[in-house]
Amino acid sequence: MWIYNPKHDIEFEKGELFTNVDAFRAVLKDYVIQKGFPLLRLKNERSRVTAICNAKGCQWRIHASPMADNITFQIKSYQPQHTCVMDKHCAEATCDWMAKKLVGVMRDHPIMTSKGVEAKLRKYGVKPSKMQIFRAKNKALNEIEGTHAESYSKLPSYAELLRNNNPNSIYKIHYDRPNLLIEPKFLRIFISFKAQKPGFLEGCRPFVGFDGCFLNGPFGGVPLTAVALDANNSICCN
Known part of the structure; x- marks a missing residue:
């Protein structure tokens, strides 16, 4: 079975085994980028992979297909010699x-x-x-x-966790959805944990302000935080 060794360059041998076709494809891609030559895949299927060097006149060729278990991939034929000039600017390095x-x-x-x-x-x-x-x-x-989009899509799950683990807290999510045929678009969320309300009423002065900052992500926005003064005239955020 082929084993990756970062201290050595990749070299193929006839008969080498790979866990599956995807593993062979990945190693083949790394090999081509490492050597720096144009690759042409004649066959790139689950049942066989055949590739040649696309440089004119070069004889390099490799063919691999699954063994009897239809999973393990084996190099069945291999011509390792190159007669072309290698180029490190390989198109495979996407x-x-x-x-x-x-x-x-x-x-x-x-x-x-x-x-x-x-x-x-x-x-x-x-x-x-x-x-x-x-x-x-x-x-x-x-x-x-x-991604940011994936994070916003998880807000309903976060609200459900609050509902189950911090009862009597306030959480409201507002969406923009003109009709049922359009996917809802997130607008804003409001969260107030249960301990914040009695904490403000019993331990803070009757003054409320807001503090915010701009978000630098692709969607922008401004998160706002309620600010109050405690008994020591220190600012506390809710």
Whole structure:
């Protein structure tokens, strides 16, 4: 069975095994990017994968298909020799591929700089442009943290959790939905936990203000927080 070793370049051998067709496709893509040559997939099916080097006159070729269990993939024939000139600017190195390589490291370092991303990708023999770095970083962060749209869609579930775990709290979600044929569009949410009301009435002066900040995400908006003065004339937020 083929095992990934980050300390060595990928090399294929006839007879090597892969857990499934997707695993073989992923390793093949990494290999092509590592070596830097144009790939032409003659067959790219669940039952067989056949690819050649698309450079004129080059004899490189690989063919793999499943074994008797119809799951495990095996390299059945392989011609490893290249007669073409390698080019590190490989078209296979897409932003989606770069993002997959960044997910692991950005999960531990979410504020990784563009230079750090570039250095990480250069280990795979890729020379990304500034726009590719920007897009790959965003895709990796979306994979790790989720998108803003996904977060807004979870607000009803959050309100349900409040209802079950913090009874007598106030939570209202307002949507814009002109008719039932249109998907509801989130407008605003109001939350007041149960402990806040008696806390304000019993421990704060009769003064209420609001504090807010602008959201820098793709949807914008301003979250507002109620501000009051406690018995020591200190500001407390509700």
